[in-house]
Amino acid sequence: QPTTQQDYINLEDRYGAHNYHPLPVVLARGQGAKVWDTDGKEYLDFLSAYSAVNQGHCHPKIVGAMVEQAQTLTLTSRAFYNDKLGPYEEFVTRYFGFDKVLPMNTGAEAVETALKLARKYAYEVKGIPENEALIIVCENNFHGRTTTIISFSNDENARRSFGPYTGGFLRIPYDDLGALEAALNAHAGRVAGFLVEPIQGEAGVYVPQEGYLSGAKALCEQHGALFIADEVQTGIARTGKRLAVDHENVKPDILILGKALSGGAYPVSAVLADDAVMNVIRPGQHGSTFGGNPVAGAVAVAALTVAEDEGLAERAEALGQKFRSALSEYVAQSRVAKLVRGKGLLNAVVINDHEDSDTAWNICLKMAERGLLAKPTHGNIIRFAPPLVISEADLERGIRIITDTLREFEG
Numbered sequence: 569q570p571t572t573q574q575d576y577i578n579l580e581d582r583y584g585a586h587n588y589h590p591l592p593v594v595l596a597r598g599q600g601a602k603v604w605d606t607d608g609k610e611y612l613d614f615l616s617a618y619s620a621v622n623q624g625h626c627h628p629k630i631v632g633a634m635v636e637q638a639q640t641l642t643l644t645s646r647a648f649y650n651d652k653l654g655p656y657e658e659f660v661t662r663y664f665g666f667d668k669v670l671p672m673n674t675g676a677e678a679v680e681t682a683l684k685l686a687r688k689y690a691y692e693v694k695g696i697p698e699n700e701a702l703i704i705v706c707e708n709n710f711h712g713r714t715t716t717i718i719s720f721s722n723d724e725n726a727r728r729s730f731g732p733y734t735g736g737f738l739r740i741p742y743d744d745l746g747a748l749e750a751a752l753n754a755h756a757g758r759v760a761g762f763l764v765e766p767i768q769g770e771a772g773v774y775v776p777q778e779g780y781l782s783g784a785k786a787l788c789e790q791h792g793a794l795f796i797a798d799e800v801q802t803g804i805a806r807t808g809k810r811l812a813v814d815h816e817n818v819k820p821d822i823l824i825l826g827k828a829l830s831g832g833a834y835p836v837s838a839v840l841a842d843d844a845v846m847n848v849i850r851p852g853q854h855g856s857t858f859g860g861n862p863v864a865g866a867v868a869v870a871a872l873t874v875a876e877d878e879g880l881a882e883r884a885e886a887l888g889q890k891f892r893s894a895l896s897e898y899v900a901q902s903r904v905a906k907l908v909r910g911k912g913l914l915n916a917v918v919i920n921d922h923e924d925s926d927t928a929w930n931i932c933l934k935m936a937e938r939g940l941l942a943k944p945t946h947g948n949i950i951r952f953a954p955p956l957v958i959s960e961a962d963l964e965r966g967i968r969i970i971t972d973t974l975r976e977f978e979g
């Protein structure tokens with residue numbers, strides 16, 4: 569029976585595949601913006617499971633909905649109807665303003681779903697010859713880790729040695745409307761869609777210039793390409809609006825959600841679109857045993873309701889301003905930290921070092937000692953994304969831990 573944190577770490581290292589590089593902290597409990605390790609030490613969670621736990625750990629309303637449903641009916645598969653799926657589908661489509669939803673479980677699955685949908689729409693409705701549709705994607709994208717998704721990644725570590733790859737993707741620079749227009753023109757009549765993260769998360773929280781998303785949507789419309797927004801990381805109030813595209817009043821043709829759609833309580837993802845697009849999918853062409861299960865439906869309705877009732881978008885906006893203004897003040901006189909950027913409570917601090925350095929990692933180790941958990945996206949970038957329910961006092965405490973730790977590294 570493991571007792572120390574090192575025992576648990578040894579177990580994972582011995583019996584688990586080494587497909588992650590975790591900080592050496594073994595968590596056993598969470599509540600709101602706080603988590604506790606197996607020794608009972610308390611931490612502020614400034615990662616939120618990569619922006620999944622927006623509503624806070626173990627939110628009583630989300631857990632309540634999950635437990636109640638788990639005691640009633642957990643899985644029927646889509647071989648039958650279930651009494652939670654229809655009401656959830658009505659709720660989520662009205663909430664985000666789409667005709668229909670296709671329920672899945674994880675972010676990567678939802679991205680795959682969106683890609684299939686865009687291709688089928690291109691062949692059936694737009695008349696692009698079968699097997700010739702292109703999907704435009706961005707440099708430094710992150711959309712998941714399936715074979716097709718890594719096929720259009722330029723992260724060599726994620727991609728190398730996993731080929732042969734799926735074709736049909738064209739990568740252009742992010743935040744560059746000229747590049748998008750050129751690609752749409754160069755491949756006129758063949759582009760099924762443009763897949764984009766409204767803010768690039770894994771790339772190091774890269775916020776595009778104002779007007780990029782609305783400009784991209786307009787270009788897609790002009791060229792008959794679908795605008796596909798991957799809001800897996802940015803959606804559900806994280807950036808200060810329900811969706812990050814709401815900052816520019818853009819309605820995507822296909823919307824991809826995951827992570828905080830369940831408040832991190834359960835794997836729930838979704839693809840939303842209007843009838844003209846969604847109706848190209850017919851029985852037998854896509855699905856998943858767990859997608860649309862009654863627990864997922866009950867949890868997602870609770871998670872979206874909590875986000876709304878607790879004004880999480882407004883909280884993210886206000887607390888995010890506070891975070892960036894405090895950190896900018898520190899960065900202005902720092903030699904270690906170069907800049908802070910982000911939107912709402914999705915932020916990053918860029919360290920004055922190269923991408924492959926271990927400085928960001930070492931800073932995260934020190935912050936963990938001081939009771940704050942965050943994770944680098946690169947050797948010189950640390951992402952900060954606390955649950956949106958974090959109290960103002962805890963946010964201030966977090967800011968103090970971050971700046972005190974950075975100060976230690978000023979040398």
Ligand code: PMP
Pocket residue numbers: 618674675676677679710711712713765769770798799800801802826827
């Ligand atoms: N899209 C984006 C924008 C993401 O940030 C992520 C996860 N970090 C994914 C897709 C993949 O989600 P999942 O890990 O649930 O497959």
